[in-house]
Amino acid sequence: MRFDTITIGGGLSGLVTGISLAKKGQKCLIVSSGQSALHFFSGSFELYGNEGNPLDAIAKLEDSHPYSKLGVEKIKTLATEVKTFFSEMNIPLVGSVEQNHYRVTPLGLLKPAWLTMEEYAKVDDPKHMPWKKVIVLNIEGFLDFHTSFVASGLAKQGVECSVAAISLPELERIRKNPTEMRATNIAKVLVNETLEHLAKEINAVAKDVEAILMPTVVGLLDKESVSILKQKVQKPLHFIATLPPSVPGIRTQIMLRKRFQELGGIYMLGDTVLKGEIVGDKLQSIQTNNHGDLKFEADHFVLATGSFFSHGIVASPNQVYEPILGLDVDFNGARSEWYDRDLFKPQPYMKFGVATDKNFRVKKEGKTLLNMYAVGAVLSGFNAIKEGCGAGVSILTSLNVAQEILK
Amino acid sequence: MEQNKDDKSFEQCIKCTVCTVYCPVTAVNPEYPGPKQAGPDGERYRLKNPYFYDDSLDFCLNCKRCEVACPSNVKIGDIIQSARLKYSKKKPKLRDYMLANTDIMGSLATTFAPLVNASLKLSPVKSLMDQVLSIDHRRTFPAYSGQKFETWFKKNAVGKQNNFNKYVSYFHGCYANYNYPKLGKDFVKILNAIGYGVRLLEKEKCCGVALIANGMAAQAKEQAEINMASARKAVQSGTPVLTTSSTCTFTMRDEYPHLLQVDNTDVRDNIMLATKFIFELVDSGKVKLSFKKEYQKRIAYHTPCHMEKLGWAIYSTSLLQMIPGIDFIMLDSQCCGIAGTYGFKKENYPYSQKIGEPLFKQIQGLNVDLVATDCETCKWQIEMSTGVTVENPISILADALDVEETERLNK
């Protein structure tokens, strides 16, 4: 079976690549074994986690960093397309390329962010907090969100916080089993008429405040429930991320996939790419678990299989490898050098990933594969968590590679 | 091949609740505990003490959408169905026997087809079934055909089949046999046109999907053994076993070993949907298809749950898209709500319709001539709920095929 481009992995990177190519009329296939890092999404895309202008920090990065391969000018151009890209699938984002704002973490801390989903709490300048007096709400029995953490964090910024827990009879059944009280399950209940009840309860406690902050337990399959709730409560309502699973992250995953399929793309979920056939300096075809001997051929291939967490790269006792094709991986020689004993120092293994040339083409045994690229978390040379650049690298390398392929 | 006898996959559960996000039942029925709790969580308790078995597991559609979504490869649907077969104390009711024994009911009904069809449409009959049997009166029944596919085949087609030098075996399933022999005829028409003779299996029983769903494991296992013995003979004689129903295919390939402990390792790879077989021939250049110029239709494809699990929708949709006159639309992959006999039961009917609602809305908004799908129960559900005609991709291909030209190309 033949395609213009096949993307292996259907998380944020794979879908951004696929959508960009399908928009230009390419016949695209995405194969994805499972769920992605979006299920852990905080509600904010990060470009670079410094204060102020992220481009300033990016300009100073080492050559091996994916951002350095793109260059600041390219980053600026690509980054300005991102808001439109997401608003086209009803994921409105706020923020700017040249000035980080702050998101409120589940621990009540302020962390630099590039683009934040519209419904989330967002702080432009910690010295001038947007509210003086808020109420932080939780759902009774929901353990993946702690009002006290958020309240004490915000109190340090001079915001006066009260807290309250809301109890709804509709949630009685899932409350019986504490492991069922997860954000996604609650969001499945908080729809239609239940939103009405929820709003009533919220209005009863949120009297003398400027804003209401609550965990993201609304709006799993579409954004409508969020808009309805916002309309029904009497004070401005802002959301704060919960511990995973992330409701807006899963919604983002669903919307991206939907958009890709609307554009004619084929998305095969629950299937795993097992191997591929390289002839000369090109990848000819791949084979998957569900399809046995059938070869999926394409002019171009994109590897978007994520990092360790998604099995894009795998660690064995003495090496780190790419499991599908055995592509070259950048990692430090001995296992003893993979970790820093000081847990708070950047961990070397976080930077391990697939080696690429300056156009993000992958290599095997030192030789560049001319029609295969890598994007997102599978790439080497950056530490998404420590640097705060996960989504930025994923989205921008994907947009860039899509442009390369279309050249 | 993984055997489910002592499936420990529940231990791999990382409690991420992703499965529950994609379960169509939890969205509409608060009584259902959801895949995580009914599956891996519940299994821990049940292993300690069967007392913890809960009849609400009957609400599971066995759609396997939870398994497709699970990042940890937990066989959630299998765990739930195995638990139902193992622990449920409920005795199947007369209704369950009737719904589950599709072939016995089919044989009876075919003989009296005009009578049965007419009476299944009558509201007194429907209300009687509703009250006595708890088969929901709002449900439209599939019509029975007056002549079985097998009978037609033996009378009209079997002689011609010897004029080929390549053969396939056909597992027609209950639906093509009793309700819609045209599907079987369409299958024969296409396979013959591309140069393959068609044989029936020595002995074919209902695949047993409905028996499994209604807790009749012993009978299902008996039928599975018979089908696999026939399939084995077919495969040994060098013919693959082709099907035209995604559910029969999935049941024989995966449910037999996972739920009934019927080993099919030696034949599994040779049991496949006809669309997969034909697509691969066309894709590798071994077969060419030619289509009628005048065939013009706007068609939307619905992915049945078991097709999603197989990952094979791409074969049917790629074949359909080869027809030049088709304006093709891919529907969002979501459950239609019927899940075989599930939606026929009075206690499930409202949930069944509510699950399917988003799909029905999408179809009604598209203004299509036909919906294409590989599952017969999806067909009934969508036709009843949207009024749009639904056809198997094989029937659509057969209608659009230029038979003479295709025969000539594959001589």
Ligand SMILES: Cc1cc2nc3c(=O)[nH]c(=O)nc-3n(C[C@H](O)[C@H](O)[C@H](O)COP(=O)(O)OP(=O)(O)OC[C@H]3O[C@@H](n4cnc5c(N)ncnc54)[C@H](O)[C@@H]3O)c2cc1C
């Ligand atoms: C826990 C966690 C939380 C994070 N939170 C944030 C955040 O809030 N903000 C932010 O900016 N960044 C965050 N990041 C960084 C994150 O890595 C990126 O934002 C981005 O989501 C990575 O996307 P990706 O598509 O490259 O990889 P992934 O999301 O990991 O997707 C890879 C996909 O490939 C599939 N796959 C792997 N192997 C195969 C195969 N052989 N065949 C088929 N499919 C395969 C996987 O199943 C998976 O679906 C987070 C990372 C982690 C690990």
Ligand code: SF4
């Ligand atoms: S998706 Fe899989 S791992 Fe996650 S809770 Fe469900 S069964 Fe467990």
Ligand code: SF4
């Ligand atoms: S098989 Fe379907 S109905 Fe049953 S738990 Fe899984 S997703 Fe839900």
